[in-house]
Amino acid sequence: MTPEEQNFMRKINAEEKIEPKDWMPDAYRKNVTRQMSQHAHSEVIGMQPEGNWITRAPSLRRKVVLLSKVQDEAGHGLYLYSACETLGISRAEMIEALQKGTAKYASIFNYPTLTWGDVGAIGWLVDGAAIVNQVSLQRTSYGPYARGMIRICKEESFHQRQGYEALLVLAQGSPEQKQMAQDSLNRFYWPALMMFGPHDSESAHSAKSMEWKIKRETNDDLRQKFIDQTVPQIEFLGLEHPDPAIKWNEERGHYDHGDIDWEEFYSVINGNGHCNRQRIEHHVAAHEEGAWVRDAITAYNDKKNANKIKNVA
Amino acid sequence: MSDAIKAATLEYATRLGDDAVVLGHRISEWVSYGPFLEEDIAYANVSLDYVGRARMFYTYAAELADDGRTEDDFAYMRSDRDYRNLLLLEMPRGDFAYSQVRQLLADVYYSLVLPELAKSKDERLAAVAAKAVKETKYHVRRSRDWVHRLGDGTEESHKRTQKAVDQLWGYTHEMFDMDETEQLLADNGIGVDVSKLRDQWHKEVSAILTEATITVPEDSWAVRGGRTGYHTENLGHMLTQMQIVHRSHPGCQW
Numbered sequence: 001m002t003p004e005e006q007n008f009m010r011k012i013n014a015e016e017k018i019e020p021k022d023w024m025p026d027a028y029r030k031n032v033t034r035q036m037s038q039h040a041h042s043e044v045i046g047m048q049p050e051g052n053w054i055t056r057a058p059s060l061r062r063k064v065v066l067l068s069k070v071q072d073e074a075g076h077g078l079y080l081y082s083a084c085e086t087l088g089i090s091r092a093e094m095i096e097a098l099q100k101g102t103a104k105y106a107s108i109f110n111y112p113t114l115t116w117g118d119v120g121a122i123g124w125l126v127d128g129a130a131i132v133n134q135v136s137l138q139r140t141s142y143g144p145y146a147r148g149m150i151r152i153c154k155e156e157s158f159h160q161r162q163g164y165e166a167l168l169v170l171a172q173g174s175p176e177q178k179q180m181a182q183d184s185l186n187r188f189y190w191p192a193l194m195m196f197g198p199h200d201s202e203s204a205h206s207a208k209s210m211e212w213k214i215k216r217e218t219n220d221d222l223r224q225k226f227i228d229q230t231v232p233q234i235e236f237l238g239l240e241h242p243d244p245a246i247k248w249n250e251e252r253g254h255y256d257h258g259d260i261d262w263e264e265f266y267s268v269i270n271g272n273g274h275c276n277r278q279r280i281e282h283h284v285a286a287h288e289e290g291a292w293v294r295d296a297i298t299a300y301n302d303k304k305n306a307n308k309i310k311n312v313a
Numbered sequence: 314m315s316d317a318i319k320a321a322t323l324e325y326a327t328r329l330g331d332d333a334v335v336l337g338h339r340i341s342e343w344v345s346y347g348p349f350l351e352e353d354i355a356y357a358n359v360s361l362d363y364v365g366r367a368r369m370f371y372t373y374a375a376e377l378a379d380d381g382r383t384e385d386d387f388a389y390m391r392s393d394r395d396y397r398n399l400l401l402l403e404m405p406r407g408d409f410a411y412s413q414v415r416q417l418l419a420d421v422y423y424s425l426v427l428p429e430l431a432k433s434k435d436e437r438l439a440a441v442a443a444k445a446v447k448e449t450k451y452h453v454r455r456s457r458d459w460v461h462r463l464g465d466g467t468e469e470s471h472k473r474t475q476k477a478v479d480q481l482w483g484y485t486h487e488m489f490d491m492d493e494t495e496q497l498l499a500d501n502g503i504g505v506d507v508s509k510l511r512d513q514w515h516k517e518v519s520a521i522l523t524e525a526t527i528t529v530p531e532d533s534w535a536v537r538g539g540r541t542g543y544h545t546e547n548l549g550h551m552l553t554q555m556q557i558v559h560r561s562h563p564g565c566q567w
């Protein structure tokens with residue numbers, strides 16, 4: 001080990017944060033960049049399935065809550081892009097990677113939002129799963145990422161609550177509303193479990209990420225946490241659990257659960273889910289349509305700067 | 314409050330609520346479609362201000378009506394022929410220049426109407442207006458800056474901006490029309506006499522457009538009808554989307 005590497009590992013082991021100007025192994029930089037940009041892209045692409053319901057929200061209050069939530073997601077995206085830029089990559093480069101498909105985003109957003117219930121299910125289950133992961137990431141070794149997570153977690157917990165509360169209203173509503181809630185739970189439960197990634201034994205990035213304390217807990221441990229916390233929430237809603245195999249295991253102190261359909265997981269990750277193409281096309285279309293606006297700002301600023309220089313001269 | 318004043322105030326609060334919800338909805342259509350992330354955030358923000366304003370006006374209207382209706386009944390259970398919003402606000406979102414020009418025309422309008430309404434003898438209207446005045450200051454700053462950049466940016470942005478101004482100008486005239494309802498309220502110190510604000514609006518908008526190198530149109534055409542429910546074809550489609558879930562489940566809570 002070089003002295004730089006030794007110093008880096010000493011900080012990691014002492015739970016000190018790695019800061020942007022610190023020396024870090026290239027592989028660490030690459031790993032954190034991959035994870036943070038993926039996280040940023042997830043926030044941004046995640047605006048689409050929920051944004052799909054802004055214009056149809058069934059009450060003014062729900063409309064306002066949903067607008068605020070989607071606005072928060074955009075804010076998180078912005079925040080994470082900025083944090084990621086501290087590693088030496090620009091937002092434009094990250095967006096290009098997203099649009100080309102070389103950077104990933106959370107696969108969950110490749111599932112369609114078909115009913116109003118899905119907005120509730122996303123808040124409750126998707127944001128709920130994200131929080132389990134993000135709480136753990138508040139202790140991640142890269143300083144800007146850890147601090148970002150602390151801030152983001154606060155807002156995400158509001159998101160989860162509003163989602164659960166929206167589903168609770170449905171579950172206690174008319175038979176059609178209750179059916180809507182059950183249907184949303186059925187469709188989003190398994191994809192939410194998949195958000196924690198493949199089993200530890202199959203995870204490509206896990207070992208090194210754990211050693212460098214980028215990741216603090218394993219995929220399977222985090223998933224188990226989420227499964228355990230969700231069981232009583234489903235009971236309280238009075239809905240049926242989508243996993244018929246769910247069963248309390250006294251010895252483990254956890255719920256046992258049924259098998260996850262990993263074939264589906266890899267199919268969606270590899271670009272063949274319901275909405276993979278649609279999500280990227282939407283992003284590209286908005287970006288391309290915005291090109292003349294961005295050009296206009298540049299031209300306007302150039303003119304103003306030229307005038308300033310002229311006036312000074 | 315006399316019955317006539319009460320009825321007029323109910324109508325007035327409904328109109329202002331309609332204005333706010335319709336524009337708020339149109340702006341919300343931009344979320345995730347903006348030219349960059351900061352604009353998605355800004356659009357959501359402005360939309361939130363308008364929808365929030367609609368809720369306050371409708372809640373007051375519902376209290377005056379005192380017939381068991383709520384803010385959502387006003388927003389979701391009335392058809393386009395019952396809506397009383399200004400036509401300008403219901404026009405489709407169009408391109409970015411179109412939306413920003415519409416926003417400028419509306420923002421400058423409200424920046425003149427709201428401070429007057431904040432002086433209303435009706436405390437509720439005055440309170441809503443006082444809150445909205447603060448938001449509107451930011452809105453005007455944003456739409457003004459955008460029209461400057463787009464008008465005086467590239468050839469393409471200039472062309473799009475001029476086109477938007479030309480297309481929207483004819484819908485601005487009715488913003489300054491008075492009818493019996495509004496005249497009664499203005500005479501009683503409750504409502505705003507918008508006819509008196511026209512010159513100032515024209516002056517401020519013209520100054521911004523001129524600085525943006527945009528030609529201020531002649532007043533050669535005018536389309537009217539928002540306050541009587543004689544709308545463009547666009548509102549029906551907008552409300553169809555906005556009201557679909559609510560109306561598909563009559564009497565349900567959300």
